[in-house]
Amino acid sequence: MFRAVLYTQWKWTRAALLVASIALFALPVTSVRQAGHGDQEWEAAEVLLSLSAWAPLYPITAALLGTLVAFVAWSVDHQGEHVYALSLPVPRWHFVLLRWSAGGVLLLLPVVALWIGLLLATATAQVPTGLSAYPNALTLRYLLATFVSYALLFVVGQGGKRLVGYLLVAVGAVIVVSVFDAIMGLGLGPANRIGAWLIGPLGPLRVFDARWLPIDV
């Protein structure tokens, strides 16, 4: 059963995963190459500054990748009003688990490509004194960030239109309160507070708030 579900999701996402894998392999290779000076000695400050410019691409692509795979996992079932999935002789929780697991396995492909890119980039770099390469740590963080976004969007996708509706209403309410807050000068800052909680120590998006540098202090 798992192989069958994995195959369907692979078929639906393979083109995007291939592009993502190439891009993620190229990201560390290109960024580290641009940070250095060829055979000359690499300056620590310049390396950090250069890599920092590329750093936002890691969490952004992690979020996009998780979102894409989660979206694709349910989109075909949504189009068919889930009739086919419901007609299969497995409990609903089992089918959800199959879909979730298959998406999780597929996410590994671009993450492995990133890991290989990081290993290659850091192995060929002249890491300045005082700095260290973190290919494994960055890969693990990327993997976690990808899974967090995937899991969140998977739940939203599985929840269907009703859950999406609730979320849109919640986002709309925050925007309305924020506008009201700004006009009245109340200083509540609801959007900032929610954002701070999301990436705070107990927030679900904590993993995104980090230094995304393959070479760091």
Added chain:
Amino acid sequence: MSKAIETRGLAYRAGKSFELRELDLNVPAGSMYGFLGPNGSGKTTTIRLLLGFLKARAGRIAILGRPMPRGAPAVLARTGYVPERPHLYPSLTVDEVLRFHAAFHHEWDRAWADELVAAFRLDRERPVRRLSKGEIGKLMMLVALAQRPELLVLDEPTDGLDPVVRRDVLTALLEYVSQHHATVFVSSHLVHELERICDWVGVLDRGRLVAELPMQSFKSGIKRLRVAHAPSLLGDTPFVLLGREPIEGASEMWIVRGWQPPMVQYFEGIGATLRDVVDLDLEEGFVELLRSFRDAGGA
């Protein structure tokens, strides 16, 4: 007589405009049960309730002896389902659809599936989205049959198919049923199609079960009578009077159910004259049944 499908007091509401009420279905095991009803009468909703896709507001459902929706996985393993609209994943090829479906059904009969692919002239490498409507209809029937079900639930399986494809699909269905004694629950608004293959019929209108009886009783029991000089008040009748309307002079046209020849004497008893008895075919009977139900306020 054991029942493949049994519901008691089934109720469901979809918005304000539609509801199923007090639905009591009895589908005998081994029968071919035609579920008739006009478009929008609730056939598809009933089927989705039966298979556990929707949750009923009230009532109980038993399929193959198991309560639904609690027993859904076990029931669906023994039930082949062909929905009203294509449900197979469009990007998969015919071969991939068969492999996907086989992975979920332990009783999958690969050899017979291969035979049906050849018999239906399906291109194994063609994606579902590039199949014609007829080919998709055949593929859906194929996957439902090749899982060797005890019960087949077919929701308008031949709707929109050309006569040749319809014949292929029905032939495969009848061949399977004759060999495996499976129960078939088939919904349709194509009355003549059900007339040929079904031995039981249930008629649904506006979410209510109007009638449920053996097909033979349904076909032979509904008559159009031409009656003269009938009194306006009738009292008890030996048949079910579905409709009554004046035609010319002192004559009236009656539509009755449960007619038998000895009932002629009834007319002498009320001082009326029976001029003519006309057999109605199934479609006419169906239309008259619905009309009388609606005239009575849809119960």
